[in-house]
Amino acid sequence: MDIFTIRKKCNDDTIEITQHFLIRIHQRKIFYKEIKNVIMHGEIIEEYPNDFPYPSCLILGKTTDNRIIHVVVGMNDTKLYLITAYEPDPDKWDNKFKKRKDC
Template identity: 50%
Template sequence: MIEIKTLQSYYTEDKVLMTQHSSERCRQRGIKIKDIRHAIMDGEIIEQYPDDYPFPSCLIFGYSVDNKIIHVVMSDEGTGSRIITAYFPDPEKWESDYKTRKETLK
């Protein structure tokens, strides 16, 4: 189970990488590095993905510097982390708290 304090310490210790893909996606979405940092340092983990490959990851709920709700997906690689993606959650897919996924009909 990934702990938010662990991810925060990676960030403080400059042990977080951002892939070219995640950088490009964030640029397209208007999300800045300072928004991601703010979300991680003040956020909470709302979903765990222990079976993600090659490393477990999690979904963090937080706020951008201008107080918009943001989701950040990060890995825990044991000695550091990677930003997988960040996005502004879609109200069609999330309950009003933006922490609970809406049920999908199949």
């Protein structure tokens, strides 16, 4: 997966949103436009090529008000699937939120 291909699919015609995703972002007070901003300006920090049903990845980015957000997306040939989004826990991630800490 590469970020440029993901960004090309980051539009309302090709994004698929699940009920689970909507519930989670509502609980976490993350807005849809912030998710799109993270995808368009963030970077892939982990890849999951064997995820089912589609390969996925973890994207790190900032919201328009500078909140650090992780977004997990999956992708097939035609769609971008928004899986989840959250503010990373500083106890579990390094100070740049790019690498998981060893537990």
